[in-house]
Each structure stands twice: as structure tokens, then as C-alpha cells.
Amino acid sequence: MxxxxxxxxxxxxxxxxxxxxxxxxxxxxxxxxxxxxxSTLTDxxxxxxxxxxxxxxxxxxxxxxxxxxxxxxxIALISTVxxxxxxxxxxxxxxxxxxxxxxxLIGMSLLIAMFPPIxxxxxxxxxxxxxxxxxxxxxxxxxxxxxxxxxxxxxxSAFFREIPWDLEKAAKVDGxxxxxxxxxxxxxxxxxxVFTTAILVFIFCWNDFLFAISLTSTRAARxxxxxxxxxxxxxxxxxxxxxxxxxxxVITIPIIIFVLLFQRRIVAGLTSGAVKG
Amino acid sequence: xxxxxxxxxxxxxPDGSLAVKDVDLDIADGEFVILVGPSGCGKSTxxxxxxxxxxxxxxxxxxxxxxxxxxxxxxxxxxxxxxxxALYPHMSxxxxxxxxxxxxxxxKATVNSKVEEAARILDLTExxxxxxxxxxxxxxxxxxxxxAIVRDPKAFLMDEPLSNLDAKLxxxxxxxxxxxxxxxGTTTVYVTHDQTEAMTLGDRVVVMRQGLVxxxxxxxxxxxxxxxxxxxxxxxxxxxNFLNATLDGGMLRSPLGDLPLDDRTRQxxxxxxxxxxxxVGLRPEAFEDAALxxxxxxxxxxxxxxxxxxxxxxxxxxxxxTAEGGSATTAELEELAADSGLxxxxxxxxxxxxxxxxxxxxxxxxxVELLVDMAKAxxxxxxxxxxxxxxxxxx
Numbered sequence: 001m002x003x004x005x006x007x008x009x010x011x012x013x014x015x016x017x018x019x020x021x022x023x024x025x026x027x028x029x030x031x032x033x034x035x036x037x038x039s040t041l042t043d044x045x046x047x048x049x050x051x052x053x054x055x056x057x058x059x060x061x062x063x064x065x066x067x068x069x070x071x072x073x074x075i076a077l078i079s080t081v082x083x084x085x086x087x088x089x090x091x092x093x094x095x096x097x098x099x100x101x102x103x104x105l106i107g108m109s110l111l112i113a114m115f116p117p118i119x120x121x122x123x124x125x126x127x128x129x130x131x132x133x134x135x136x137x138x139x140x141x142x143x144x145x146x147x148x149x150x151x152x153x154x155x156x157s158a159f160f161r162e163i164p165w166d167l168e169k170a171a172k173v174d175g176x177x178x179x180x181x182x183x184x185x186x187x188x189x190x191x192x193x194v195f196t197t198a199i200l201v202f203i204f205c206w207n208d209f210l211f212a213i214s215l216t217s218t219r220a221a222r223x224x225x226x227x228x229x230x231x232x233x234x235x236x237x238x239x240x241x242x243x244x245x246x247x248x249x250v251i252t253i254p255i256i257i258f259v260l261l262f263q264r265r266i267v268a269g270l271t272s273g274a275v276k277g
Numbered sequence: 278x279x280x281x282x283x284x285x286x287x288x289x290x291p292d293g294s295l296a297v298k299d300v301d302l303d304i305a306d307g308e309f310v311i312l313v314g315p316s317g318c319g320k321s322t323x324x325x326x327x328x329x330x331x332x333x334x335x336x337x338x339x340x341x342x343x344x345x346x347x348x349x350x351x352x353x354x355x356x357x358x359x360x361x362x363a364l365y366p367h368m369s370x371x372x373x374x375x376x377x378x379x380x381x382x383x384x385k386a387t388v389n390s391k392v393e394e395a396a397r398i399l400d401l402t403e404x405x406x407x408x409x410x411x412x413x414x415x416x417x418x419x420x421x422x423x424x425a426i427v428r429d430p431k432a433f434l435m436d437e438p439l440s441n442l443d444a445k446l447x448x449x450x451x452x453x454x455x456x457x458x459x460x461x462g463t464t465t466v467y468v469t470h471d472q473t474e475a476m477t478l479g480d481r482v483v484v485m486r487q488g489l490v491x492x493x494x495x496x497x498x499x500x501x502x503x504x505x506x507x508x509x510x511x512x513x514x515x516x517x518n519f520l521n522a523t524l525d526g527g528m529l530r531s532p533l534g535d536l537p538l539d540d541r542t543r544q545x546x547x548x549x550x551x552x553x554x555x556x557v558g559l560r561p562e563a564f565e566d567a568a569l570x571x572x573x574x575x576x577x578x579x580x581x582x583x584x585x586x587x588x589x590x591x592x593x594x595x596x597x598x599t600a601e602g603g604s605a606t607t608a609e610l611e612e613l614a615a616d617s618g619l620x621x622x623x624x625x626x627x628x629x630x631x632x633x634x635x636x637x638x639x640x641x642x643x644x645v646e647l648l649v650d651m652a653k654a655x656x657x658x659x660x661x662x663x664x665x666x667x668x669x670x671x672x
Contacts, residue, residue, distance in 0.1 A: 164361060166361045173355065
């Protein structure tokens with residue numbers, strides 16, 4: 001019995017290690033590149049012979065990268081907050097209320113999510129230029145919100161549906177106004193859903209390249225993924241490989257921090273014990 | 278504390294279905310009233326309308342001397358215990374019980390002392406800092422009760438609060454609720470589908486069916502003087518036996534033989550213009566083992582039945598037998614059979630049950646002579662279901 005359990009565990013252990021290696025290998029490669037000196041960049045070693053911070057110093061020397069980083073953080077955070085707040089309210093309505101046109105509304109939001117962004121880039125480019133929001137934060141926040149809201153509504157309404165309606169009735173009878181019932185009872189229970197959604201939306205905004213490259217033209221609103229594409233080597237004969245690798249590592253860090261911070265809040269089964277299950 | 282008055286309360290859902298129809302009910306201050314009936318009879322909807330969780334389509338609802346039709350639940354000052362308990366899972370027991378008081382902006386010291394007091398009454402003191410997820414079903418039920426009693430509301434509304442507990446705990450909690458209500462003297466409306474709970478808990482019981490009130494009365498009134506077939510069949514366990522019978526002068530020709538009517542019944546039937554074909558209802562205790570009868574010879578008609586099953590409970594013996602020509606069926610009785618069939622699976626609806634003295638010599642498969650106490654017989658009109666022998670019927 002114990003032996004069977006052990007071989008079973010070993011088999012899964014091996015599979016896990018293979019999967020994790022497969023996923024992390026490119027990450028390791030880019031990290032290794034970012035620590036290599038320009039002369040050894042192409043020596044084909046997976047482990048740098050000579051460790052150097054030169055690439056990192058390089059990208060932080062000019063304001064081009066730091067400015068892009070600020071743009072990225074600002075735009076992604078604002079889009080996430082707006083999408084989650086609107087998404088929470090919409091999802092609550094979708095989960096709780098019966099109103100005419102509910103199915104149409106859900107269908108429409110799905111439709112938006114399914115639209116290939118590439119087909120919208122040209123019209124958006126023209127619209128934003130006419131409206132004067134081309135190459136501004138708002139010009140990126142609006143499309144990010146539009147594309148992440150359906151996702152937010154979907155994820156959140158699933159969480160809201162899990163919360164027993166009796167809790168809300170109980171809160172009302174206990175003397176809560178609808179707003180208090182939502183704030184004191186429903187929202188805390190929906191918190192894991194809100195954090196999950198926030199992470200997904202943030203990652204979507206943070207990683208976007210298409211809108212960032214099409215709807216910006218200067219450093220005023222250019223985010224990191226777009227800015228990296230504009231990196232140049234120190235001479236026109238040199239590839240900016242080291243800088244790109246360093247920048248790629250740097251922009252991964254906020255995502256990792258964001259996920260680690262909120263992961264603890266995503267506790268499954270928070271609602272257990274509310275009603276007899 | 279307050280009286281609750283329902284006047285012509287009607288609930289029609291947006292899809293047009295009528296859930297509750299024209300309910301009139303006066304609940305006195307401090308009274309314990311039970312709404313009982315099979316599922317879908319409108320009892321929970323009625324309770325939700327009193328709580329303010331459902332809109333009232335028509336009629337007037339008063340709590341105290343205030344019309345509350347348009348008031349939100351929080352302005353009605355009633356507390357509710359839900360079948361699911363509806364405890365807030367992210368709050369400790371203490372926070373759960375104090376929640377209504379905190380919403381009412383009561384100061385912290387008072388909240389604490391009230392919660393501690395309620396916890397002491399309900400024996401929850403040692404669990405105050407635990408989360409609902411770590412409590413047993415019975416403890417959760419008590420927390421739900423505690424949340425209701427801390428704020429001293431005008432009324433308690435309970436929606437099948439015991440139906441999620443196992444049988445033994447349910448009986449315990451039943452007596453506890455009864456004791457608590459008596460001690461606090463708070464007006465209570467209690468919804469259940471279990472007639473035993475209704476009979477044991479209530480000062481008065483309201484029997485509902487398909488959105489209509491069938492009868493309102495004390496448990497004894499419902500048991501002894503049911504107004505119609507439905508109430509007669511719903512109240513009492515084992516249920517009343519129903520037999521098809523034909524009225525022939527002073528005689529009831531039934532599958533058990535000819536049953537002579539006593540004067541009271543005969544007069545009542547004449548007054549009512551009873552139809553020839555009727556249904557006769559006999560509770561299990563209307564039968565008696567003729568061999569053990571101490572009554573004088575005029576005690577009543579005697580017939581012989583072959584015992585199918587004998588259940589000896591020590592205090593009593595239940596004898597099951599079938600009668601030629603069988604039990605009566607009407608829409609009401611079909612509904613009851615379907616409803617109870619869920620509870621007592623495999624029960625033979627066609628059987629007649631008699632409750633005999635434990636000293637009976639009846640044996641399975643052997644015949645037994647049974648005496649019928651005609652003073653306890655009810656006669657129903659099969660078309661309307663009305664109890665023709667009820668002293669007030671038709672009057």
C-alpha cells in the first residue's frame with residue numbers, strides 16, 4: 001500500500017518537474033541574457049561566465065524606460081480599478097436581478113470579448129486622433145477597460161452566484177440598507193472573486209502590446225512593451241539584446257509581486273458555513 | 278412586542294401565478310402562531326411578506342398599530358430565522374449575533390452584554406469566537422436564534438428553522454424554542470411543513486393549501502374539529518382513515534359494515550342536506566378492541582377485520598388492515614398522499630390503521646373484532662371536502 005503510494009507520488013513529482021522546467025526555461029534564458037556582458041551575449045552559454053549589472057544600469061540611465069514603466073503601472077492600475085468596480089456592480093446585477101434584456105446584455109459583452117482587437121486598431125486610431133486622446137493615458141485606459149470588462153463581469157458573476165441569497169435577506173431583516181448589505185455581507189464574501197478578477201485584468205493590461213504600440217506615438221503614454229520595441233543599441237551596428245532582456249525581467253517583477261500579494265486573499269471555500277451544505 | 282394583523286393579504290407573482298390568496302389573520306401580542314401546509318401552499322411567501330422580503334400585492338399588513346405594507350424590512354423591527362440559518366460566514370459567532378445591534382448603532386458595551394446574555398441563554402458562550410464553518414448544525418441553528426433574540430424585536434419570524442436538523446436534535450430544539458418563546462413573550466410566526474411541530478409548538482395553527490387558509494385554530498380544535506378533508510388528513514399521525522360510505526337514513530353503509538349515526542351527527546347531516554355518497558373519517562383512536570372494551574353494549578358498531586400488520590409500541594398497538602371497497606380518494610387526499618409519501622416512503626395509502634390498547638390479543642394474519650366509536654366519526658362531502666359534522670359548517 002505504502003509502496004504503491006510512493007511510486008504514485010514519484011511519478012507525479014517527475015511530471016511536475018518536467019512541466020515546471022518547460023515553463024521556466026525561457027524565463028531563465030532571458031534572465032541569463034540580461035546579466036551577460038555585451039561581448040559574451042552570443043557565446044551560447046545558459047549561465048553567464050561574467051555576471052554584470054550593466055544592462056540594468058543601461059536601461060535606467062535614460063528616462064525612456066522609467067517613463068514607460070510609470071505609464072505602464074499607472075495605466076494598468078487605473079484600468080484595473082475601473083474595470084473591477086464597474087464589473088462588480090454589473091456582475092451583481094447579472095447574478096441577482098431579473099430584468100428584461102439580461103441575456104442580450106450578457107451576449108453583447110461576450111461579443112465584445114470575442115472581437116479580434118487587431119480589427120479595431122485602425123478605427124480606434126482614427127477615432128482617438130479626432131477626439132484628441134491619441135497618445136494619452138485615457139486613450140489606452142478606455143480600450144483596456146472595454147476588453148477587460150466582459151472578463152470581469154463573467155468571473156465576478158460566477159462568484160456572486162455562489163453566495164447564498166438568504167444572507168442578503170438576513171442582512172435586510174437585521175436592519176441593513178441594501179448598500180450596507182452589499183458592503184458588510186456580500187462584498188467581503190465576494191473578495192476572493194474580486195481579487196482574482198483584478199489580477200486577470202491587471203495582467204491583461206500590463207501585457208498588452210497591440211494597443212500600446214498603435215495608440216501611442218511618444219513617451220507621453222508609451223507603456224513598457226511598446227517602449228522595448230523602440231530600444232536602440234549604443235551604435236547602429238549593435239543589437240539592443242541585453243537591454244531588452246533586462247527590461248523584460250524588470251516588467252515581470254510587478255506581476256509577480258501583484259500575484260503573490262493577492263494570492264493569499266484568494267481563499268477558496270470562504271463561504272462555507274453560511275448555510276447548511 | 279406587538280400584534281400582527283393580516284387583512285386580505287394576497288400575493289400574485291409577476292408571471293401571474295397566485296401564491297397567497299386573501300389571508301385574514303389576527304396574531305395577538307405574544308402569541309405563537311404556526312403556518313403549516315405542504316410545500317407550495319404559500320406559507321413561506323406569507324412569512325416573507327410579513328418580513329418585508331416580498332411585496333404585498335393586495336391587502337393590509339399591520340405590525341402594532343402601524344400599516345407596514347410599504348416599509349422596508351429594516352423599518353419593521355422583526356427578526357427572522359432562516360431554514361438555511363443564513364449565518365455570515367466571515368464573522369465570528371459574536372459578530373453574527375451582534376450584527377443587527379451594530380447596524381442599529383447600539384454602543385459597544387451594550388452590544389457585548391446583550392450578545393453574552395443571549396449566548397448564555399442558548400448555551401453558546403464557549404463558541405462566541407468561532408466561525409460558523411466550525412460549528413455543528415445544532416450550534417449554527419442556535420446562533421441563528423441568538424441573532425434574532427439579541428435585538429428584542431417586535432416579532433420573530435421563523436422559516437422552517439428545524440428542518441435541517443436530524444430527528445433527535447429537532448425534538449430537543451423544538452422544546453427549546455417553545456421555552457424560549459414563552460420566556461421572552463415575543464409574538465412569533467413559525468412556518469413548517471411538519472404537522473407534529475405545528476401541533477406541539479403553536480398556540481394557534483393556520484393550515485394552508487394552495488395559497489388559501491383552510492382553517493385557523495388551536496391544535497386541539499384542528500385535531501377534533503377539522504373543517505374539511507384536507508385539514509383532517511393533514512393533522513394527526515398516523516393520519517385519519519377515510520372511507521367511502523353511503524347515507525341511508527340513520528345508517529352509514531361503509532366498507533366496515535353499517536355504522537349507525539348518533540343523534541348529533543344525524544342532526545348535523547340533516548341540517549346540511551348531506552349528499553347520499555359521503556366520505557367518513559375515523560381517526561385511529563376511534564377504533565377499540567371489542568374484546569377489551571369496558572363500554573356498555575350500546576358502545577357502537579362492531580366489525581371484524583383481518584390484521585395485516587401489527588406494530589406494538591409498548592404503550593399502544595397499531596393495527597393495519599384493508600377494507601373491501603377501499604379508502605376514499607379526492608383531490609385533497611391525493612395531494613396529502615403525495616406530500617406524505619415523500620416522508621414515509623412505501624406507506625400503504627389504502628390501508629386503515631387502528632390504535633388499540635397494548636393489551637390487545639390481535640395477531641398478524643388473524644381476525645380481530647373492532648368497535649367503532651361513532652361519536653368520533655367525521656362525515657365529509659366528497660364534492661367540496663367540507664366536514665358536514667363540524668358544528669359551525671354551513672352556518
